[in-house]
Amino acid sequence: MENYDFDNIDIEKDSKKIHVVLNNKLNEYNIFAYQIKKDFLSSNVDCTAESAFAKENCVANIYYFNPTNKKWELLKNQKSETLPPYFNSDYFLTNFPQYFTTSTKNTVNNKQSNTSRICSNQSEKWNGVYDLNIDYGKLDDNAEMSITYILEIKNGTCTFSGLGYKTFFTDVCEIKEENNKLKLKYLKSTDGDGFSDHSNIKILGEITSKNGAYYIKSPIVADLKWNYNKEIKLTKTN
Numbered sequence: 629m630e631n632y633d634f635d636n637i638d639i640e641k642d643s644k645k646i647h648v649v650l651n652n653k654l655n656e657y658n659i660f661a662y663q664i665k666k667d668f669l670s671s672n673v674d675c676t677a678e679s680a681f682a683k684e685n686c687v688a689n690i691y692y693f694n695p696t697n698k699k700w701e702l703l704k705n706q707k708s709e710t711l712p713p714y715f716n717s718d719y720f721l722t723n724f725p726q727y728f729t730t731s732t733k734n735t736v737n738n739k740q741s742n743t744s745r746i747c748s749n750q751s752e753k754w755n756g757v758y759d760l761n762i763d764y765g766k767l768d769d770n771a772e773m774s775i776t777y778i779l780e781i782k783n784g785t786c787t788f789s790g791l792g793y794k795t796f797f798t799d800v801c802e803i804k805e806e807n808n809k810l811k812l813k814y815l816k817s818t819d820g821d822g823f824s825d826h827s828n829i830k831i832l833g834e835i836t837s838k839n840g841a842y843y844i845k846s847p848i849v850a851d852l853k854w855n856y857n858k859e860i861k862l863t864k865t866n
Contacts, residue, residue, distance in 0.1 A: 642661065643693065643700065646659060646693070654693065654695040654698070655695045658692075658720065658727050658728060659692070659693035659695075660690065660691065660692055660693070660703075660720050660724070661689075661690070661691040661692075661693070661700065662688055662689075662690050662708075663688065663689045663690075663691070664682065664686060664687075664688045664689075664708065668682060668683050668685075668686040668687060668688075669682065669683065669686075670682070670683045682708060685707065686707065686708050687705055687706065687707060687708065688705070688706055688707075688708040689702060689705055690702070690703045690704050690705075690706065691703060692724070692727060703724065706791060706819075707791055707796045707821070708819070719818060719819070722787055722798070722800055722818050723780075723787060723789075723798060723818070723819075725780070725782050725783075725785055725787075726782060753837065754781050754803075754805070754810050754835070754837075755781055755782050755783065755866070756780075756781060756782075756864050756865055756866045757778065757779070757780050757781075757864070757865050757866075758777075758778070758779040758780075758781070758835070758842060758844070758862040758863065758864050759776070759777070759778055759862065759863045759864075759865070760776070760777040760778075760844065760849070760860060760862050760863065761774065761775070761776045761777075762774065762775050762777075762849075762850070762851070762852065762860075764793065764852065764854070767793070772793075773792075773793040774792050774793060775790055775791070775792030775793055775795045776790070776791050776792055777789070777790045777844075777849060778790075779812075779835070779844075779862075781803065781810075784803065785803075786800070786801040786802075786803045786812060787799070787800055787801070787818075788800075788801050788812060788832055788833070789819075790824065790848070790849075794823070795824055796819075796820055796821040796823075796824055797817060797819070797820035797821070797824035797826065798817065798818045798819040798820060799814060799815070799816070799817050799818070799820075799826055799832060800815045800816050800817075800818060801813055801814060801815055801832060802814075802815050808836065808837055809834050809835065809836050809837075810834065810835040810836075811831055811833075811834050812831065812832045812833045812834070812835070812846075813830065813831055813832070814826050814827065814829055814830065814831070814832050824848075826848060829847055829848065831847075832846060832847070832848060833845060833846030833847070833848070833849065834846070835862070836859070841861060842861070842862045842864050843859045843860060843861050843862060844859070844860055844862055845857055845858065845859050845860070
């Protein structure tokens with residue numbers, strides 16, 4: 629990293645280096661890029677993995693290399709306090725499970741225990757990505773109080789993340805289906821600001837299905853009047 633130009637990140641140039649390292653066997657790997665621009669780094673010396681730190685409100689760009697069209701796809705922008713050298717397969721498996729085959733997941737899970745719990749009798753109707761954006765209005769002339777929540781459920785695995793006003797977390801949940809409801813039991817945190825700690829909360833929420841629509845009730849999600857544990861409608865995509 630010592631010679632890396634953080635002011636002019638060139639992902640296509642980085643791509644060529646990856647081709648060389650992997651001997652062009654791109655279809656055999658899941659390739660992600662977790663990039664932070666120099667503006668978000670703090671260091672008293674030259675930027676290296678050992679000396680650089682992420683500033684407050686640091687934003688990372690996360691890309692996935694599509695081996696079919698050989699293009700980088702921007703997956704998400706997210707607040708981050710952890711630099712790329714300290715990520716491992718568990719992070720990407722948890723946050724982007726759709727890019728991993730069953731055999732790959734099993735291999736990683738054998739090495740990384742408790743990444744997720746499998747619920748064999750869970751109905752497939754719950755599979756998908758659930759979005760919720762709540763705008764609580766303006767904090768001042770320059771800042772708004774809004775929070776975006778994303779829940780991703782696939783084949784018995786669940787990640788629950790939140791980003792926005794005083795909120796930044798990604799949690800792994802155990803899921804259990806009961807009476808047309810899906811309970812989200814906290815297992816562990818994989819990312820966050822340290823202030824959104826939910827380890828003392830047993831159930832992070834319940835998802836309910838009613839007439840083709842989905843709702844969440846959660847002790848960590850508030851409605852527009854800042855009331856928690858209220859049913860709020862989710863937007864679901866498959």
